Amino acid sequence: MMSAQTQVLSSPASIYVHIPFCRYICFYCDFNKFFIENQPVDDYIEHLGQEMKRTLPETIPVDTVYVGGGTPTALSTEQLRRVLRDVKERTDSTRPLREFSVEVNPGEADLAKFDMMKEEGVTRLSIGVQTFNDTLLEKIGRGHSAAEAVETVQLARESGFDNISIDLMFGLPEQTMEDWKDTVSRAVHLDIDHVSAYSLKIEEKTMFHNWYRQGKIKPLPEDTEADMYEVLEEALDDAGFHAYEISNFAKPGKESEHNKTYWKNEEYYGFGAGAHGYVNGVRYANLGPLPHYLKAVKAGGDPVKDTHEVSRTENMEEEMFMGLRMKEGVSAQRFYRKFNCSYYDIYPEALQELTEDGLLYDSGSALQLTEKGRLLGNEVFARFLLDEEG
Ligand code: SF4
Numbered sequence: 001m002m003s004a005q006t007q008v009l010s011s012p013a014s015i016y017v018h019i020p021f022c023r024y025i026c027f028y029c030d031f032n033k034f035f036i037e038n039q040p041v042d043d044y045i046e047h048l049g050q051e052m053k054r055t056l057p058e059t060i061p062v063d064t065v066y067v068g069g070g071t072p073t074a075l076s077t078e079q080l081r082r083v084l085r086d087v088k089e090r091t092d093s094t095r096p097l098r099e100f101s102v103e104v105n106p107g108e109a110d111l112a113k114f115d116m117m118k119e120e121g122v123t124r125l126s127i128g129v130q131t132f133n134d135t136l137l138e139k140i141g142r143g144h145s146a147a148e149a150v151e152t153v154q155l156a157r158e159s160g161f162d163n164i165s166i167d168l169m170f171g172l173p174e175q176t177m178e179d180w181k182d183t184v185s186r187a188v189h190l191d192i193d194h195v196s197a198y199s200l201k202i203e204e205k206t207m208f209h210n211w212y213r214q215g216k217i218k219p220l221p222e223d224t225e226a227d228m229y230e231v232l233e234e235a236l237d238d239a240g241f242h243a244y245e246i247s248n249f250a251k252p253g254k255e256s257e258h259n260k261t262y263w264k265n266e267e268y269y270g271f272g273a274g275a276h277g278y279v280n281g282v283r284y285a286n287l288g289p290l291p292h293y294l295k296a297v298k299a300g301g302d303p304v305k306d307t308h309e310v311s312r313t314e315n316m317e318e319e320m321f322m323g324l325r326m327k328e329g330v331s332a333q334r335f336y337r338k339f340n341c342s343y344y345d346i347y348p349e350a351l352q353e354l355t356e357d358g359l360l361y362d363s364g365s366a367l368q369l370t371e372k373g374r375l376l377g378n379e380v381f382a383r384f385l386l387d388e389e390g
Pocket of ligand 1: 022023024025026029030031070105128
């Protein structure tokens, strides 16, 4: 079977690179990741470079690169430098990247590591803070303190980064509204440019899932989570961050260009163990377990585990679900360019009803959720499901 990666017809302009190593394993995490001790890290880096080179033997024009995980900063400075260089080598050097992001965990990057990232052209950092409450950090299995998170932001600034994002989590077991307000207040007083905030989802195959089944932890009620979201939104708005996506808030000009690729339903390469990609209409997932991934690349083959050809119908659904998450909404022009028809041709009733119910708004050039629509997001998204024949 030819894979998504070997059938390349035209190149996406975004690249995701997965570093599946962590210095600790958080209790809620279902990502493809491994405790770094005794792992074949150098071997992985070598073969990650080979996977990229094999898929992209010629350089391509790229707009955005995102190195995530796992934890890229679990690598040593020189190991991470090698990854950054390998990915840059696949990109056309005559065209500067619009955004080159790396995920960072608090306490895992000193000034030398930040300086190296700066030298290698990284433009944006995404720091996994989650909460400023040390007791909660411990309860969710994070291996750092709130003070280390603050220090990491300061070091990143000192190194000259002018685009710093932090991740926060709410709806954590035993998290009170007071805890959350304190975290939000400490976040807005930090010198940062962007916040991503997600509520806890208890995913299968995590410690939290086991504890949930045993009745040892209880998720917060949905109403409390909704109140927490409102507290966040209001505080960030007052501090000059705009909600350009349901869970993402940015100071002017600091929106995540790479993540917009996903919300605009555009294609991207995914490299590394367990990485996902979307190329030429095919979504694919790489093999997750390291031995399987390494064996496939070493054999000169393809580390892809699953491929899924996205039908026109699915593509339209995704265009609506993902696009409506953004404040700018679903562009009429982009929809027409992709599908050669208007969204009104496909969703005449849903669009009329959602507009009448005050959940959706047509700006003339795009469909956007109203405030009420954002609070009822999932209900709105469900209206865009189609029968397979479209
Ligand atoms: S949340 Fe991040 S640091 Fe924690 S285990 Fe998952 S990938 Fe590793």
